[in-house]
Amino acid sequence: MTSPGDASLPWAAPAQRAVTGWRLALRSRNRSRGGSPGAPESLVAGPDRGLDRDPDRTPRLRVTGRTARRETRRRAPWALWVPGAVAALFLLLPLVGLLVRAPWSGLPDLITEHSVREALLLSLETATAATVLSLVFGIPLAWLLARTRFPGRSLLRALVTLPLVLPPVVGGVALLLALGRRGIVGQHLDDWFGITLPFTTAGVVIAQTFVAMPFLVVSVEGALNSADRRFEDAAATLGAGPWTTFRRVTVPLVAPAVAAGAALCWARALGEFGATITFAGNFPGTTTTMPLAVYLALETDADAAIALSLVLLAVCVAVLLALRARWFPGARRLLRSRSSRPTPVTVGPEGGLG
């Protein structure tokens, strides 16, 4: 039997990879299709040549340059493309399996079932709440790590990113020891305020935030480090104090990284399994999120598990595509050509999605 910790990852990761995979496929198709116009283009440049005495206009040169680059790309060594293709297949295969084996005819009944709707709704709510918490607390943390100097900063940065590599179950156990009824903080929450976090919906959000916030922090901190800080100088010379500068200049400049980080964060929270089941348990209606429901269903009804997985996959893909259209580079390159639209901000690493 797979450990819950292992199980939590595959739900989030293939969904993202699927998107990337599709995009890659689309891009390469465009490129190879662009190859054929490449030739006519240079033919067209032929008759133009007579008119083209103006030395400033050298379309011919640019076309040949592009063709040459395309040619060198085509000559990929087999030692790279064979393992590369194997890797791509390996990542796509499980998704194909999911689609092939899906009980398509019974699907409408399976996914409209009350328990499924309940789990899906709970998952969407908690993942969104975890993302909001991550934004509210994660962006300031990223700013502190990127913009201030204080003792122990590198240690803090390492600790902050620890949940990225920590097995989620361990995270769940740690949360229990900190925020559980007998936990170092949790016992006081219980005594003084009557607040109990474990095995509640709030506990689900806490577990998801713990696991997902580092994605946002890392993404935003990277963008802050590579953003042009002279814009902040300019804001200061215009009379903006640190808080105004942060709100009206810094955050808008790194907005693409914030969006990418939030999308990663949300996807990670949506797929969270290990920390959730450890810290919040598995109570239908209050803590049974989609991944937990999938896992439960797999023991009793494989078709239901597949159906749930498909729903989760569809939700992830839909959200990532929707975000991509607005924020991610392919779309922004399109916007750049239109003068009335926002100009793209040069920000360095924009997370893995971009």
Next chain:
Amino acid sequence: MTAGTPNTTPADPADPADPADPAAGWSAPAAETSGLDARVTVRRGQFVLAVDVQVARGETVAVLGRSGAGKSTLLRTLAGLLPLDEGRITLAGQVLDDPAQRRFVPSERRPVGVVFQDYLLFPHLRARDNVAFGVRARLGQGRRHARDRADSWLERFGIGELGDRRPGALSGGQSQRVALARALATEPRLLLLDEPLAALDSATRGEVRAFLRTVLPTLSAPVLIVTHDPTDAEVLADRTIAFEAGQVVARA
């Protein structure tokens, strides 16, 4: 290094104080309380910038020097982006930086406007909102009023129709005008221009230079231009101060 001779330039200095004492030359600049008086010492490893600069109200002074001469460092100290190690900066009678007295007015509270070399217009804001940014932040005006003010500044600089554009859709010359409008809209008591023509192509340079020549003399605030180009210094400024390796080597 040639320091230029501004009195022979077509930009006739309207300041009567300048030709008044030709014998004293540079040693008796007009350091009234209303202008800028800066004695600047900044150490950065091996490099030491140690210069005196005075600019009177209504006067335009060019700081001329090659890259690495310390021009930009001077500009950063005046703008409040870099604290002095020694010396004292006063503007219109107000002490802005005096390490001996542990006094330092941060950038956002200095009445100093800066036009940066590559303008640094905020890419996410339209031209109008770039100009309104300072009006809101520095003068504490409401959004609507700040936008009206911004529009009138853009209008004044002949680019009133560009208020809705984002900086990415502006030409170099247009960006320069928006940047100048943005700096002046905060009603600064000192205007700093960092290489105002360096980022422009040769065709636009002439146009922007002519534009600056008409605008700068109308300002009541002292203006300091940092440039590496003697021609720009001659055409735009009343006086020129030449820097080399962190020292003043000539005043004219």
